[in-house]
Amino acid sequence: MxxxxxxxxxxxxxxxxxxxxxxxxxxxxxxxxxxxxxxxxxxxxxxxxxxxxxxxxxxxxxxxxxxxxxxxxxxxxxxxxxxxxxxxxxxxxxxxxxxxxxxxxxxxxxxxxxxxxxxxxxxxxxxxxxxxxxxxxxxxxxxxxxxxPDLDTQIQVAKAIRNYDDLIENNQRRIALLEESAHLLYREWFLNLRFPGHESYPSVGGVPEGWARKSISDMVQINPKVAFEKDRIYPFVPMQALSECSMLIEDTEERAISGGAKFQNQDTLLARITPCLENGKTGFVQFLEEDKPVASGSTEFIVMRSESVSPYWVYCTARDEGFRKHAIGSMVGSDGRQRVNLKCFDSYFAFQPPENVLNDFDEKVEPMFKEIQLLSRMNQRLREARDALLPKLMSGEIQV
Incomplete structure (x- = not known):
């Protein structure tokens, strides 16, 4: 060869x-x-x-x-x-x-x-x-x-690399389907009010009994305080680590916490600056380990934490088109550097579901969120293995 x-x-x-x-x-x-x-x-x-x-x-x-x-x-x-x-x-x-x-x-x-x-x-x-x-x-x-090399060897090398790529691509499709399933359930239950047993709920003015209309700031903590140890190295999330279409937070760094956002598992990160918000940058924190339960990130993040709803409800709300339009409409500042006005959370209203409905929702979507994170970690390992193998295959150092 x-x-x-x-x-x-x-x-x-x-x-x-x-x-x-x-x-x-x-x-x-x-x-x-x-x-x-x-x-x-x-x-x-x-x-x-x-x-x-x-x-x-x-x-x-x-x-x-x-x-x-x-x-x-x-x-x-x-x-x-x-x-x-x-x-x-x-x-x-x-x-x-x-x-x-x-x-x-x-x-x-x-x-x-x-x-x-x-x-x-x-x-x-x-x-x-x-x-x-x-x-x-x-x-x-x-x-x-x-x-x-010769064509036969090229085909063999390409097949070996594509096996990794296909596994990664398949996992990405599964992640997209799981996330879409969670959003569909959220829209059906909490926007269309077609939750299980909705037919038997008494309603007043089209609102089911037990459902309270509240502002987001009444249900969600905005930029809550987080305790951390000074001079200790923690995960750091730059803006580019947030996806425009997925909850996943990938390619994090390690830094000592100074300024910027601070958050923990089950918090939602929302980009507050243009054009990141318009492009959809939003993440759900579930990658932190027990020995480092706190992380920091860009100063351009808004941290949203569940208070009287559930973390999964909060993330799905942050991804909802109506909520995002409201946040974008509140942006103030010079062209190209506009940021969300935090008062917008006081003026956006949603229905807070009763506890039993929220618990049913969590029971259905929590496994979806966890599987998404598991598939993300699997893909990271596949990428690392492929990227270590790629230069050796492409140089002929390793034969297929």
């Missing part, structure tokens, strides 16, 4: 994308996924926030087939990372990306894995561009060398 150095230009064809005119509504809202650099945060691209029409495609972009490798070659993100993603469906893309299609004799997933294994070295090729951004010059990128 012989491995040889080959330039990327010998392994893949490079394609450029583009952005259809934003002022032409006939170009947007179609059925063709359109990838921008901001969405290049996942290793696999399935769908996109924006879609274009056939007219938009012909007017300014390019459709690439499934199995295309997208890379970010321009933008702020290149200062810290080289983003590369694998398309699992045909899609178009913008001008900040390059699309790579494997040439004959090159396995697409092997090429994708090779780029991932060399991400730091490729990022270091980027040069300064306008307005503090970075740019990856095509001549340097296409000349970058990777080790390539």
């Amino acid at each position: 012989k491995w040889e150095q080959r330039a990327l230009a010998d392994c893949a064809s490079f394609f450029s994308g583009g952005t259809p005119n934003k002022g032409r509504p006939e170009y947007w809202g179609g059925a063709i996924p359109w990838v921008s650099s901001g969405e290049m945060t996942s290793q696999f691209i399935k769908d996109t926030t924006l879609q274009i029409t056939e007219e938009g495609l012909s007017a300014g972009s390019r459709l690439m087939p499934e199995g295309t490798i997208f890379t970010v070659v321009r933008g702020m993100s290149l200062a810290t990372e080289f983003r590369v993603s694998y398309a699992t469906a045909p899609m178009a893309f913008n001008q900040d990306l390059k699309a790579l299609v494997a040439k004959e004799g090159i396995d697409p997933y092997f090429l994708f894995s090779a780029l991932r294994s060399q991400a730091t070295s490729i990022r270091d090729l980027a040069t300064e561009a306008a307005h503090g951004t970075k740019k990856l010059e095509m001549e340097r990128f296409q000349s970058f060398q990777i080790l390539v």
